[in-house]
Amino acid sequence: MASAVAAPLERQFAHMAGLTEMTSASYLGFTSITLQFDLSRNIDGAARDVQAAINAARANLPSNLPQNPT
Amino acid sequence: MLNNIYVNSSSGGPVPLSAFTHFESGTAPLAINRQGQFPSVTISFNLAPGAALGEATNAIEKVQKELAMPLSVQATFQGAAAAFQASLKNEVWLLLAAVVAVYIVLGVLYESYIHPITILSTLPSAGVGAILALLLCRSELGVVALIGIILLIGIVKKNAIMMIDFALDAERNEHKKPVDAIYQACLLRFRPIMMTTFAALFGGLPSRSATGSALSYAGHSASPSSAVCSLVRCSRCIQRQSSTSSLIDWRRSSPARAQRNEARMVFLRLRRHELSFIKGQSASRTDSSARARPAGEGISAPFIRRPIATVLLTAAVALAGIVGVSATADGAFAASGFSND
Numbered sequence: 001m002a003s004a005v006a007a008p009l010e011r012q013f014a015h016m017a018g019l020t021e022m023t024s025a026s027y028l029g030f031t032s033i034t035l036q037f038d039l040s041r042n043i044d045g046a047a048r049d050v051q052a053a054i055n056a057a058r059a060n061l062p063s064n065l066p067q068n069p070t
Numbered sequence: 071m072l073n074n075i076y077v078n079s080s081s082g083g084p085v086p087l088s089a090f091t092h093f094e095s096g097t098a099p100l101a102i103n104r105q106g107q108f109p110s111v112t113i114s115f116n117l118a119p120g121a122a123l124g125e126a127t128n129a130i131e132k133v134q135k136e137l138a139m140p141l142s143v144q145a146t147f148q149g150a151a152a153a154f155q156a157s158l159k160n161e162v163w164l165l166l167a168a169v170v171a172v173y174i175v176l177g178v179l180y181e182s183y184i185h186p187i188t189i190l191s192t193l194p195s196a197g198v199g200a201i202l203a204l205l206l207c208r209s210e211l212g213v214v215a216l217i218g219i220i221l222l223i224g225i226v227k228k229n230a231i232m233m234i235d236f237a238l239d240a241e242r243n244e245h246k247k248p249v250d251a252i253y254q255a256c257l258l259r260f261r262p263i264m265m266t267t268f269a270a271l272f273g274g275l276p277s278r279s280a281t282g283s284a285l286s287y288a289g290h291s292a293s294p295s296s297a298v299c300s301l302v303r304c305s306r307c308i309q310r311q312s313s314t315s316s317l318i319d320w321r322r323s324s325p326a327r328a329q330r331n332e333a334r335m336v337f338l339r340l341r342r343h344e345l346s347f348i349k350g351q352s353a354s355r356t357d358s359s360a361r362a363r364p365a366g367e368g369i370s371a372p373f374i375r376r377p378i379a380t381v382l383l384t385a386a387v388a389l390a391g392i393v394g395v396s397a398t399a400d401g402a403f404a405a406s407g408f409s410n411d
Contacts, residue, residue, distance in 0.1 A: 002102035010107045021148065023110070026102040 002026035008060035009033060009069060012053035018046065105148075112148070123154050169193070172227070180238065189230040196226045225270055229263045 006024045010033065013022055018041035024033040037046045054069050061069075072093055076084035103110055117126055127147060134145050147155055169190060176186035200219045236255035240246045246254065 002099075002104065006102075006104065007107070010104070014107060022106050023112075024102075024104045026104075027100065 001029065001031045004062050005065075005069075006031045006033060008057045009054065011060075012057040013050070016046070016049045016053060017041070123151065127151055127155065176231075180234075185234060185238070189227060189234060192226050192230050193223060196222055221270065225266060228266065229259075232259045232262065 002024075006026045009031075010022060010024060013019065013033065013035060016035075018038040019035060020038050021036035022033065024031060026032075035046075035050065037043075058068070073086065073088050075087040077087060079085045103112065105112070115126065115130075117123060130147075139145070146152070173186045173190060176189055177183060180186065197219065200222050233252065233255045236258055237248070237251040240251040240254055241248060244251075
């Protein structure tokens with residue numbers, strides 16, 4: 001999970017503006033990524049960025065994911 | 071056990087799992103935690119009641135040094151501790167930027183490079199007084215205490231502006247000597263300065279008696295601070311007069327005689343400011359007061375040319391201030407301690 005799912009997502013998230021902290025925890029069949037943004041960053045804009053990063057990372061994720069990252 | 075598991079094939083018959091898979095036992099991580107794409111271990115901590123975050127981070131950094139971890143392992147603070155460290159980094163620059171901004175605004179106001187320094191030179195002694203007061207009260211220099219210090223700085227600067235404004239006016243319009251001008255300004259502005267000082271002092275008293283709230287800290291720092299600012303007023307008289315290159319009558323110009331005992335406490339420090347200020351004055355003679363009083367230059371010129379004598383004289387004057395006796399030296403120059411009149 002850490003290398004196949006978390007890593008491609010994290011590589012995309014790392015490009016986002018205003019990101020102050022990114023932590024991830026990967027377990028068997030489950031990955032959770034927590035992103036923390038600068039206080040001056042608008043939460044809606046940040047959410048759009050995150051969605052765009054997920055879409056960009058989709059090509060590098062395993063093709064047999066049961067569901068898209070949310 | 072996995073050998074006994076059968077799954078249904080597409081043709082219908084059961085097929086053993088081992089026919090199309092292979093398995094072995096080994097170790098694998100149960101969970102992988104990462105921080106910014108790097109594997110990480112997070113250690114959380116909570117503060118005991120009464121413990122300061124600064125002490126905790128210092129203790130952690132000490133332990134981290136003792137561990138001597140390999141260079142590939144990096145440790146950083148996260149969350150509140152990280153915010154605390156970031157705020158420490160910013161605070162110095164914030165204060166510096168504030169001082170620079172005040173200098174620019176005052177410089178525009180007085181159309182002078184020197185007078186803003188005269189006013190700003192009261193700041194170090196004000197800060198020292200506030201920190202001494204905090205030490206006496208055994209209070210911490212927390213955020214609320216910092217607010218109290220900012221309040222103190224505002225009051226102190228306002229007092230300086232009030233007096234120097236009057237002194238400059240007297241110099242320009244009534245063509246008074248700088249010493250007389252500041253003396254007159256001290257007398258004229260004594261009442262409003264006392265009013266604001268005591269208003270701030272008594273305003274801080276109620277919150278001082280409060281317990282357990284952040285407000286009580288504000289009172290702790292603000293009320294001693296405002297007491298200290300009256301002390302700073304004395305120093306301002308000195309500094310203003312040193313800017314006019316004459317120290318002879320500075321003790322007269324301090325109207326707040328009741329505050330002199332306090333003032334003696336930081337007298338040495340004030341002297342040092344005075345000295346550095348005289349040197350600054352010699353570099354730029356744009357000060358209107360210096361123009362207004364050529365005689366003052368006559369006093370300051372030999373004074374500056376003898377640095378050793380200046381140091382000795384300053385030490386002598388400081389000593390005189392402490393023991394309360396007069397010290398006379400260098401012919402044209404005489405000074406007295408705070409308490410000898």
